[in-house]
Each structure stands twice: as structure tokens, then as C-alpha cells.
Amino acid sequence: MIKVMIGNHAVSYGVMLSRVQVIPAYPITPQTSIVEELSEFCADGHLNARFIKVESEHSAMACCIGASAAGARTFTATSSQGLALMHEMLHWATGARLPIVMANVNRALGPPWNIWNDQTDSLSQRDTGWLQFYCESNQEVLDTVIQSFKISEEVLLPTMLVLDAFFLSHTAEAVDVPDAQDVDRYLPRYQARYRLDVDNPHSFGNLATPEYYQGFRNKIQDDMIRARTVAKKADEDFESIFHRSYGFTEAYQCEGADLILVTSGTVVSTSRIVIDELRKEGRKVGLLKIRMFRPFPFDDVIGALKDAKKVAVLDRAISFGHSGIFAQEIMSAMYNQPSKPLIYSYITGLGGLDVTPRIITDIINDACERDIPPQESIWIGGKS
Amino acid sequence: MSSTMPMQEYISPGHMACPGCGAVLAMRYILNVLGEKTVVVIPASCWSVIDGVFPYSAVRVPLFHTAFETAASVASGIKAGLDIQGDTETTVLAFAGDGATFDIGFQALSGAAERNEDFIYVCYDNEAYMNTGVQRSSATPYGAWTTTTPVRHPKDRPKKRILEIMAAHEIPYAATASIAYPDDLSAKVKKAKGIYGTKFLHIFSPCPTGWKSKSSQIIKIARLAVHTKVFPLYEVENGFTFHINMEPKNIPVREYLKLQGRFAHLSEEDIADIQRQVDEEWEHLLKRALY
Ligand SMILES: Cc1ncc(C[n+]2csc(CCOP(=O)(O)OP(=O)(O)O)c2C)c(N)n1
Ligand code: SF4
Ligand SMILES: [Mg+2]
Numbered sequence: 001m002i003k004v005m006i007g008n009h010a011v012s013y014g015v016m017l018s019r020v021q022v023i024p025a026y027p028i029t030p031q032t033s034i035v036e037e038l039s040e041f042c043a044d045g046h047l048n049a050r051f052i053k054v055e056s057e058h059s060a061m062a063c064c065i066g067a068s069a070a071g072a073r074t075f076t077a078t079s080s081q082g083l084a085l086m087h088e089m090l091h092w093a094t095g096a097r098l099p100i101v102m103a104n105v106n107r108a109l110g111p112p113w114n115i116w117n118d119q120t121d122s123l124s125q126r127d128t129g130w131l132q133f134y135c136e137s138n139q140e141v142l143d144t145v146i147q148s149f150k151i152s153e154e155v156l157l158p159t160m161l162v163l164d165a166f167f168l169s170h171t172a173e174a175v176d177v178p179d180a181q182d183v184d185r186y187l188p189r190y191q192a193r194y195r196l197d198v199d200n201p202h203s204f205g206n207l208a209t210p211e212y213y214q215g216f217r218n219k220i221q222d223d224m225i226r227a228r229t230v231a232k233k234a235d236e237d238f239e240s241i242f243h244r245s246y247g248f249t250e251a252y253q254c255e256g257a258d259l260i261l262v263t264s265g266t267v268v269s270t271s272r273i274v275i276d277e278l279r280k281e282g283r284k285v286g287l288l289k290i291r292m293f294r295p296f297p298f299d300d301v302i303g304a305l306k307d308a309k310k311v312a313v314l315d316r317a318i319s320f321g322h323s324g325i326f327a328q329e330i331m332s333a334m335y336n337q338p339s340k341p342l343i344y345s346y347i348t349g350l351g352g353l354d355v356t357p358r359i360i361t362d363i364i365n366d367a368c369e370r371d372i373p374p375q376e377s378i379w380i381g382g383k384s
Numbered sequence: 385m386s387s388t389m390p391m392q393e394y395i396s397p398g399h400m401a402c403p404g405c406g407a408v409l410a411m412r413y414i415l416n417v418l419g420e421k422t423v424v425v426i427p428a429s430c431w432s433v434i435d436g437v438f439p440y441s442a443v444r445v446p447l448f449h450t451a452f453e454t455a456a457s458v459a460s461g462i463k464a465g466l467d468i469q470g471d472t473e474t475t476v477l478a479f480a481g482d483g484a485t486f487d488i489g490f491q492a493l494s495g496a497a498e499r500n501e502d503f504i505y506v507c508y509d510n511e512a513y514m515n516t517g518v519q520r521s522s523a524t525p526y527g528a529w530t531t532t533t534p535v536r537h538p539k540d541r542p543k544k545r546i547l548e549i550m551a552a553h554e555i556p557y558a559a560t561a562s563i564a565y566p567d568d569l570s571a572k573v574k575k576a577k578g579i580y581g582t583k584f585l586h587i588f589s590p591c592p593t594g595w596k597s598k599s600s601q602i603i604k605i606a607r608l609a610v611h612t613k614v615f616p617l618y619e620v621e622n623g624f625t626f627h628i629n630m631e632p633k634n635i636p637v638r639e640y641l642k643l644q645g646r647f648a649h650l651s652e653e654d655i656a657d658i659q660r661q662v663d664e665e666w667e668h669l670l671k672r673a674l675y
Contacts, residue, residue, distance in 0.1 A: 021468040024461060050464035055495025059457035062450065062492065066425070066461025069448055072468050074461075092451055196423045196446040196462060198474055203441030205449035212438050 001177045007168030010138040010175050011077060011103045011161075012037035014145025016047045017183040018101075021072040021190070024052040024063035029115045030165045031079040031105040057082035061089035061102075068098035069204060071195030073149065075100070079165070080107035080121045087125065090158075094129030094220060096205055097194070099152035099159075101145065102130075106265070106316070107165045108351040116352020117165040119265065119317040123293075123325040129220055131159040131227055132293040134264040138173040140291075143244055146178070150187050150234040155223045156194075165352065167266040178242055186241050224295045231292065248297035250289040251304040253279055257286030259367055260305055260341070262330055263314040264290045267355045271314075274360045285364055290326065301333050308341045312367035314360070315377070316349040323347075323377040344370065345377040353381050392416060399442035401434040404599025406589030406606065408434060409563040410508045411443075411479060414585075417573040418504075420445060422475045423466070425459045427489060428452035429481035430515045430591075431508075453489040455480040456496035459503045475577055476503040482523035483513045486544050497553040500581040504573070507546065507584070510591035518594040525614075526661060527654055528646045530594075535649040542661060547586050547620065554623030555582040561617060562588040564606030568617055568629055588615045596645025608640040613666040618673060626673035637662055 005013070011034045015023070023042070025035035041047040050067075054060045060076045068074040078086065083104050093100050108118035122132060131151065135141045141163050148159040163169055196204070208216065231248070239245035250268075253275050254260055261271055268289040275287045288304045290297070305311050311334075315324025322328060327345030334340040344367045349355040359380055366378065394415035401408045407430055415422065424447045426432060432449055436442045450458045455478040463476045480489060485507035493505065512530050513519040520530040522544040533539045551558045556579045561569040569587065576583035588609055590602040597605060609615035611633040618628045637659045641647040650658070 022461065022464045024457075024464075048468070050468050052460060052464055053499065054457060054460070055491060055498075058453070059460075059492045059495060062454035062457035063461035063464070065450065065454075066448070066458035066463075067465035068461070069458075070423075070462045070465025070469070072465035074465070088451055089454065092454075196448060196466075198421045198423065198446060201420075201444055201446045203435055203438075203443060203447040203449070206435045206438050206441060206447070207433060208438040 002174050003177050004172050005138060005175050006033065006170050006172050007138045007141050007163050008033040008105070008170065009037050010142040011145055011163070012041065013177055014142040015075050016041050017178060017180055018146050018149045018187055019073065019189060020047070020049050020075040022050045022052065022064070022067035022074045024054045024060040024067070024076055026054055026057045026060045026078070026082060028057070028079045028082040030107060030169045031077045031082070031103070034077040034103055057085045058089060061086040061093065064100045065089060065093055065096060065098055068100050069096060069196050071192035073190040075102065077103040077105070079105040080109055083121045083125060084109060087128070090125055090128035090130060093158045095216070097156040099149070099156055101148045101152055101159050101161070103145070104160050104162050105165050105169045106162055114351040115165065117167055117316065118350050118352065122160060122162045123317045125160070126294065126325070129157060129224070130294065131157060133159070133161045133291055134293060135161060135163045135168065136266060136268045136289065138168060138175045139244070140246060141168060142175055142177070143238065143242070143246070146183055146187055147234050147238055151227060151231045153190060154230045155227045157220065157223055157227065164266045182241050186237060227295050228297065246291055247300070248292040249300040249304060250291065252287040252289065254286035254288060254304050254308070256284060257308055258284040259310045259312060259364060260286040260288050260308045261312050261314060261360070261364060262288045262290065262326065264293070264326065265316065267314060267316065267349065270355060270357055271360050274357045274364070278361070278364065296329060296333065298333050301330065302337060305330070305334060305341055306337055306339055310344065310367050311341045312344045312346060312363050314346050314348060314355070314363055318347050318350070318377065327377065342373050344373040346380055347377045348380040350382065392419065394420070394444045396442050396444065398436065398440070399434050400436055401430065402593045402599070404592040404602045405434070406563045406591060406602055407431060407508045407510060410506065410587045410589045413563070413566050413569050414477065414506060414573050415445065417570050418475050418477060418577060421473055422477055423448065423462055425450060425455050425462065425476070425478045427455040427480050427484040428515065429484055431479060431481070432515065452484055453492055455484055455489055456493040456501070456505060459505070460496050460499070460501040463501060463503050478503055478505045480505070480507055481514070482507060482509040482511060483521040486522040486546055494553065497550060497555050497582045497584065500555060502580055502582070504576050504583045504585065506587055508587050508589040510589050510594060512594050514591050514594045527650055527658055529649060530646070538649065550584040551620035551623050553582070555584060556580070556622055557619065558584040559619035560586045560588070560615065562606050562610055562615065563590070564603050564610065565617065565630070572619065594646070596648070597643055601643055605640065605643050608635060608643070611635045612637045612640040613662050614640055616666065616669060618669065626669070628669070628673045
């Protein structure tokens with residue numbers, strides 16, 4: 001069924017179709033309408049879930065952790081300050097090996113207050129052991145919610161799906177809402193492999209010696225690596241039922257490209273148009289969309305970029321004192337390759353700054369003109 | 385002595401508490417009553433260690449260790465998770481120290497109590513952050529030494545009146561109890577188990593290590609706490625109905641204080657001051673209570 005809906009509601013529909021059982025929630029712009037819609041679904045009986053109105057995001061994640069440990073399929077959503085407040089519990093969810101799924105609507109962190117799009121919130125949680133997917137359209141958002149449960153429950157690690165503030169969260173698009181029966185076939189009801197069970201009592205998370213501790217961390221990494229295979233299969237199975245798939249990355253016009261622009265989220269859509277225009281002018285330029293950020297899709301990234309002369313990475317985030325966060329990741333992925341492109345880091349679009357076709361073209365032209373990438377990121381747009 | 389306490393034990397030998405630890409007795413008495421259909425949540429505290437080192441556990445019911453400030457929110461989640469899967473029988477017990485309850489986890493606890501989440505929340509109160517080496521908490525009593533309230537500058541504020549604060553949430557049941565009076569404690573746990581909603585039990589749990597007292601005297605100290613009116617045993621139903629469960633013998637506070645090194649620095653004047661404060665609080669309680 002095709003429905004016109006905003007990105008936030010695409011999340012809510014994905015959650016309803018996934019038959020989530022516990023939803024602890026706390027409001028924050030621009031996430032709020034995800035959980036408002038879910039509270040309606042629960043109140044109307046469209047979704048048989050416990051909706052818990054916790055008093056903070058820290059408690060929202062703690063509550064997810066409890067519910068998931070009890071064996072329930074669990075979801076929450078947040079943004080920016082809320083995600084930052086959860087930080088401690090993001091690590092806890094991973095260490096406790098709980099397949100929680102969360103939507104994060106990318107929003108700038110204060111001060112100064114700013115509610116618009118910026119990826120620093122989710123990228124700051126890079127090392128918490130959550131899988132991360134950056135979505136480009138409302139359809140992708142809905143589908144990724146469903147895929148996330150499939151992957152998380154297999155590898156017993158949590159997943160964060162990420163969507164741009166306003167550009168997706170509050171923008172309506174036509175979305176093909178999958179049939180509930182088809183989703184049930186793809187994602188059967190949750191049967192936790194390990195849970196708090198009075199008939200089989202165990203202590204979860206008690207003190208561990210360094211030997212065991214490191215062993216547990218090693219297992220997390222192994223399962224993160226395994227998540228690539230699992231996510232690939234989840235995407236293929238999804239395609240066979242719903243006729244849509246997304247991959248970890250999407251290489252657009254990368255064949256024979258001298259320069260490839262790398263970016264994520266809704267900037268990808270704008271960039272596609274720019275690439276088309278430049279290709280028409282005979283420029284050899286391509287585009288790489290990064291959808292899966294954790295686990296990092298090394299093979300896809302290396303495969304797409306290795307033959308290019310230059311790569312320009314457009315980041316909507318900054319690691320102060322270093323460079324754009326995606327740029328760092330791309331550089332590290334390419335470093336050991338025998339043939340590798342020059343990699344340029346561009347920062348733009350912070351705090352919701354509009355990333356226009358003009359800006360994207362400027363970035364591509366700038367990278368083409370500079371012989372050597374500067375050590376520091378190049379900032380585009382914004383007032384000084 | 386005849387006892388109403390059931391005999392089934394859920395804590396095994398080999399736990400890692402100091403000898404004479406009140407927190408172990410508190411857990412033991414509670415699980416004796418709650419039985420095997422119980423899930424326990426433990427935030428950072430001495431109990432994070434007492435349970436034992438992986439792959440061993442000293443507790444024979446499922447136990448979930450969690451971050452310091454999250455006992456009430458994790459317990460809310462577990463209850464909801466069990467509930468939606470059709471298990472409405474299992475009791476969820478949050479078992480947290482005074483630091484986790486009075487201080488860092490207070491927001492989450494207040495939130496859960498306001499929502500009237502269906503679990504039993506126990507604060508085992510040893511009046512300081514013991515796990516990290518005896519730092520003051522807002523449960524540390526006036527005049528006490530801790531490593532962050534040295535004797536030159538002991539705690540200069542009274543203990544937070546947590547039971548009244550919790551009762552003010554109008555939860556169905558809030559009560560104090562003591563490891564020195566297991567029958568009273570057990571009866572309260574049993575009562576709490578039979579009530580829907582948030583039940584808060586504040587359990588006096590002496591810590592010989594942090595209180596600089598003898599392991600052999602902790603029960604005596606706990607009894608004196610009740611009979612000097614330092615820690616009266618009472619309960620509050622639905623936020624308004626106060627009921628005192630044991631009439632104190634009116635022993636002077638000096639008798640209680642003198643068994644604990646953490647009060648050794650107090651002058652006669654200080655002790656008189658504490659006596660005055662304790663009497664005042666007792667009067668305050670009497671005004672609200674029915675015997
Ligand atoms: C967020 C956070 N801050 C600090 C700590 C360190 N910490 C662990 S236990 C503890 C004190 C616990 O005190 P209490 O709740 O009274 O329990 P007790 O140790 O006395 O049994 C502290 C400060 C922590 N684990 N997490
Ligand atoms: S320090 Fe105190 S509370 Fe902690 S285990 Fe020892 S006696 Fe028990
Ligand atoms: Mg304590």
C-alpha cells in the first residue's frame with residue numbers, strides 16, 4: 001500500500017510492522033513525532049506493545065535494556081542531546097548483547113541551541129558497538145527499521161538507524177508500506193536466545209576478570225564482523241520478498257570516475273543530480289553513498305574508490321582537532337591499498353546549513369583544482 | 385525463638401561480602417520471602433561485587449547487573465518485557481544502595497514511582513558509597529565521618545528523608561525495615577509482594593567496614609538504631625497513612641553512636657545536637673503516624 005508520510009512516521013510504521021513489544025520513549029525535536037505516532041498505534045491497539053513514558057533518555061535506554069534482557073523486542077527513538085545523554089547505556093546495551101533497535105534523527109548538539117540537521121550526534125557514538133545505518137529516503141527508513149531487527153537479533157548487537165532532521169524526519173514522501181503478513185514472514189516473532197528466566201537462573205553482567213573481559217570484547221568484534229554477512233543476507237532476503245534492497249554502499253557513476261564524492265543521508269540525493277549534470281558536461285565524476293557505517297563496509301568502499309584519482313568526502317560532522325569523521329574512516333580504509341586516491345575532507349551542512357547543488361559543485365571543483373589535499377578539512381559555507 | 389521466615393535459601397556460600405555485611409542479610413531475608421519467581425536488578429554498588437566473579441554467582445535467581453543510576457528504569461523495562469510475554473507472576477526486585485537511590489538514581493526512581501511501575505524497590509542503606517571506599521552520600525547522617533567528610537569537617541547536613549519523599553509520590557506502599565528485625569522485614573516484603581504498583585523498602589543495613597565497627601556488633605547497632613529512634617520502623621500506605629511498627633525504647637543516641645568509629649570524633653555537644661535532631665524528627669513522625 002502506498003502512503004504519503006513523513007520520515008518519522010515511516011519509522012513508526014516500520015516499528016509497528018516489526019511487532020515491537022516494549023517502547024520506552026522521551027520526546028525531543030525532531031524525533032518526537034516518531035513516538036507520538038507509536039503511542040497512537042498502541043492506544044488504538046494497532047500495536048500490542050507497552051509504551052513507557054520514562055522521565056529521560058537515559059532511562060529510555062535503560063528501560064530498553066531491561067525489556068530486551070527480559071526477552072521482548074524493544075525500540076526507542078531519540079536525537080542529539082537525548083542520544084548524548086544515553087551514551088553510558090549505549091555501551092551497556094552492547095556489552096549486555098541486546099538486540100535493541102533505535103532511530104536517531106540527526107540533529108546538532110548545543111550550544112548554541114540548534115534543532116537542525118547535523119551528524120555529529122550519531123557519529124560521536126561510533127565506538128559504542130551499535131550497528132549504524134544512514135538512510136536517504138523515507139522508504140529506506142521504513143525498510144531499514146525492519147531489516148535492523150532481523151540483523152540485530154541474529155548477531156545480538158543493537159542497531160541505530162539514522163535519518164536527517166527535517167530533510168527526512170518532517171518531509172513527506174510516497175512510501176510503499178509492506179504487507180504485515182509479508183513482514184511476519186521476513187521477521188518472525190522474537191524468540192530471545194538468552195533472557196532473564198526464572199526457570200533457568202543466571203547472573204548477567206557480573207564482575208569479570210581481565211581475561212574474560214577481553215574475551216567478551218573480542219566476541220563483540222567477531223559478531224560485528226559477522227554482522228556484514230548477516231546484513232547482506234538480510235538485504236537479499238528483503239529483496240526477494242519486497243523487491244527492494246539497499247546494499248552497504250551505493251556506487252553511482254563510479255565506473256571510470258577520476259573523482260568520487262563520498263557522502264551519506266539526504267545529501268546523496270542532491271549529489272546524484274549534481275553528478276548527472278557534471279557527467280553531461282563530460283566530467284568524469286562519481287558518487288559513493290555510505291549507508292552502513294558500523295560495521296564499516298571496507299570491501300565495498302575500497303572496491304568503489306581504489307581506481308579513482310581523487311576522493312572528496314563531504315561530512316556533516318566534525319571531530320574537533322582532526323577532520324570530518326567520514327573522511328577519517330575513508331582515509332583509514334584506503335591507507336593500506338597499493339593504489340589509492342588522494343582524499344579531501346570537506347565540512348559543510350552543520351546545524352542544518354543547506355547543502356545545495358552549488359555547494360556540492362564547489363566541493364567537486366575545489367578537489368579537482370587542488371593538487372594535494374591540505375592536512376586540515378576545508379570548510380564550505382557558514383558565517384565567520 | 386519462633387520465626388515466620390521460610391527456610392528456602394537463595395544465596396549460596398561463597399559470596400564476596402565482608403564478614404558481618406548487612407547488605408547480604410537484607411538480600412537473603414528478602415529472597416527467602418519472594419522465592420524463585422523473582423528477577424533481581426543490581427546497580428553499581430557493593431552488591432556488584434558481592435554476587436561474585438564470572439562465571440560464578442552467589443544468587444540462585446536471575447540477576448541483572450546494571451549501571452549505577454538505572455535500577456528503577458531497568459526494573460521498569462524488565463517488568464514490561466515479562467508482562468507483554470504473558471508472565472505477570474514474576475516479581476521484579478530492584479536492589480540498590482543508598483547512593484544509587486538517594487543520589488544518582490533518584491531521578492529514575494522518582495520517574496518510575498510516579499508511573500507506579502509494578503516492582504519492589506529496595507534501598508539497602510549503609511549510609512555511604514561503600515563500593516568506592518566510604519564516600520558520603522545524601523544518606524550519610526549528620527556528624528558522620530566518611531572519606532569525603534573528614535573528621536575536621538564531618539557531614540554537616542541531615543540525612544535526606546527518603547521515605548517521606550517516596551511516600552509523597554503516593555505509591556501504594558513505602559516502609560522502613562531493618563536487618564535486626566527479620567520478622568518485621570519479611571512481613572513487609574510479603575505485603576509488598578501482594579500489592580500492585582511501586583513498593584519502596586528502605587532497609588537499614590550496617591556496614592562494619594565503612595562504619596568502623598565490629599562485625600559481631602552490627603545486629604546490636606541495627607537494633608539500637610531503632611530504639612534510639614535514629615531509624616524508626618514504619619510504613620506509609622498510598623502516600624498518606626503512616627503507621628509506626630515498633631515502639632522505640634527511647635535509648636539515648638550516645639549508645640548507638642559509641643559503637644561506631646565513624647562517630648568517634650564527636651564532642652558531647654555534637655552528641656547533644658544529634659539527640660535534639662533525632663527527637664525532633666521523631667516528633668515530626670509522630671504527628672503523622674497512627675500506632
Ligand atoms: C555513573 C557512575 N558514577 C560513579 C560510579 C562509581 N561507583 C560505583 S558504586 C558507587 C557507590 C555505590 O554506593 P551505594 O549506592 O551506596 O552502594 P554501596 O556501595 O554502599 O553498597 C560509585 C560511586 C559508577 N559506577 N557509575
Ligand atoms: S564494604 Fe560494607 S556494604 Fe560493602 S561488602 Fe563490606 S560490609 Fe558490605
Ligand atoms: Mg551505600
